[in-house]
Amino acid sequence: MMSRFRHLISIDDLSKDDIIYVLDRAEEFEEIARGRKSDILEGKILANLFFEPSTRTRMSFEVAMKRLGGEVINVTAQEASSIAKGETLADTVRVVSKYADAIVIRHPLEGSARLASEFSEVPVINAGDGAGQHPTQTLLDLYTIRKESRLEGLRIALLGDLKYSRTVHSLIKALTLFNAKIYLISPESLRLPEEFVEELEGDIEEVELEEVIGEIDVLYVTRIQKERFPDEEEYRRVAGSYKITPEILREAKEDLIIMHPLPRVDEIDPAVDATRHAKYFDQAFYGVPVRMAILTEVMLG
Amino acid sequence: MAGRELVISKIREGTVIDHINAGKALLVLRILGIRAGSKETVSMVMNVPSEKMGRKDIVKVEGKFIGDEELNKIALIAPKATINLIKDYEIKRKFKVQLPKMIEGILRCPNRNCITNSREPVKPKFYVRIEGDRVVAKCYYCGKKIKNVDEFVV
Numbered sequence: 001m002m003s004r005f006r007h008l009i010s011i012d013d014l015s016k017d018d019i020i021y022v023l024d025r026a027e028e029f030e031e032i033a034r035g036r037k038s039d040i041l042e043g044k045i046l047a048n049l050f051f052e053p054s055t056r057t058r059m060s061f062e063v064a065m066k067r068l069g070g071e072v073i074n075v076t077a078q079e080a081s082s083i084a085k086g087e088t089l090a091d092t093v094r095v096v097s098k099y100a101d102a103i104v105i106r107h108p109l110e111g112s113a114r115l116a117s118e119f120s121e122v123p124v125i126n127a128g129d130g131a132g133q134h135p136t137q138t139l140l141d142l143y144t145i146r147k148e149s150r151l152e153g154l155r156i157a158l159l160g161d162l163k164y165s166r167t168v169h170s171l172i173k174a175l176t177l178f179n180a181k182i183y184l185i186s187p188e189s190l191r192l193p194e195e196f197v198e199e200l201e202g203d204i205e206e207v208e209l210e211e212v213i214g215e216i217d218v219l220y221v222t223r224i225q226k227e228r229f230p231d232e233e234e235y236r237r238v239a240g241s242y243k244i245t246p247e248i249l250r251e252a253k254e255d256l257i258i259m260h261p262l263p264r265v266d267e268i269d270p271a272v273d274a275t276r277h278a279k280y281f282d283q284a285f286y287g288v289p290v291r292m293a294i295l296t297e298v299m300l301g
Numbered sequence: 302m303a304g305r306e307l308v309i310s311k312i313r314e315g316t317v318i319d320h321i322n323a324g325k326a327l328l329v330l331r332i333l334g335i336r337a338g339s340k341e342t343v344s345m346v347m348n349v350p351s352e353k354m355g356r357k358d359i360v361k362v363e364g365k366f367i368g369d370e371e372l373n374k375i376a377l378i379a380p381k382a383t384i385n386l387i388k389d390y391e392i393k394r395k396f397k398v399q400l401p402k403m404i405e406g407i408l409r410c411p412n413r414n415c416i417t418n419s420r421e422p423v424k425p426k427f428y429v430r431i432e433g434d435r436v437v438a439k440c441y442y443c444g445k446k447i448k449n450v451d452e453f454v455v
Contacts, residue, residue: 114416
């Protein structure tokens with residue numbers, strides 16, 4: 001069997017058909033993700049090469065690999081940066097690819113995963129390259145949407161930092177493939193970059209949450225980072241006005257789901273967690289079957 | 302026209318690059334790798350009147366037939382350029398430059414956080430295409446889009 005992709009660097013490398021294929025495969029892995037034993041990847045070793053810390057993403061890959069019977073070697077951010085001292089990424093990847101059957105890479109520079117794939121003898125999976133791509137996050141977002149809501153005919157609102165959030169950028173691109181109606185809600189200073197909007201072909205509109213809360217199927221909330229603001233006061237003002245509370249949700253559709261890539265700070269009131277709308281912890285879980293689908297695709301395909 | 306042609310003398314053999322956007326001849330030379338210390342006999346005119354373009358630049362490189370692939374890179378900054386390959390003062394071949402789909406090593410990526418700007422053993426690589434009346438480039442590695450390609454010629 002030929003794999004659909006050897007490396008997974010950018011969501012743009014996948015067609016709509018490829019995406020649906022990955023989501024279907026992930027569905028098959030859900031039981032294993034919940035604990036049913038499997039040995040599909042027995043004898044395989046995955047190298048987690050993290051040049052900057054991202055505990056959740058690393059753990060999610062590690063769990064996916066282990067539950068499939070495979071093994072994991074971890075290169076922590078600290079180790080990776082000392083390796084990197086005096087060595088090019090190209091060389092590091094050449095060496096690590098001699099030890100493992102696939103590499104998951106997280107690196108602060110944009111384009112690093114693409115470069116790694118050119119020097120690696122084994123498949124490379126991008127787990128975030130600076131402000132660039134993070135395709136497994138996009139796939140798990142899509143999986144969550146399909147599973148807990150609907151992908152076709154979707155009405156979704158993305159709220160928060162739409163300027164710097166790569167998660168949002170990749171997700172919007174992918175959603176245009178499924179003809180979603182996309183609403184953008186953000187403070188003026190954190191709007192979706194013009195340069196990005198130009199490239200898009202889709203049904204996209206900037207709105208206020210109150211205008212659309214009654215019609216959307218998904219509310220995707222992102223973290224508003226303090227560093228993005230000139231001063232603390234401005235941050236507090238903006239962050240406060242974009243907080244999701246049970247009161248705001250009173251107007252929501254019964255089956256609205258709320259997503260968040262986590263970790264959250266103050267964007268979602270903990271009182272929302274107990275409502276049927278909250279799906280962000282399930283979303284985190286879905287990262288496991290989705291990564292299982294990707295790992296098996298590149299290592300066995 | 303005859304008088305104007307004298308501004309730059311005919312060559313016996315070599316490559317004439319005509320219809321270069323006014324003022325871009327120096328960049329054309331740079332793309333062709335002709336710079337201080339180069340041995341080629343090169344003549345160049347800048348900002349001469351042109352019927353088609355108002356003003357244009359021309360570059361002539363004597364004694365050398367530059368390859369198509371090399372010449373097509375010129376399209377990056379002078380998409381209307383025409384090439385005349387000259388032998389015994391006669392035009393042997395004439396063609397318009399064609400923008401390649403991808404170019405390597407000519408532009409540097411303006412994104413400071415792009416991996417190509419750290420010391421890795423790769424040349425910057427860009428997808429290029431025409432958008433409206435200008436050429437735009439997109440970094441193969443980080444995806445950064447360049448609308449003012451002239452400013453990033455290495």
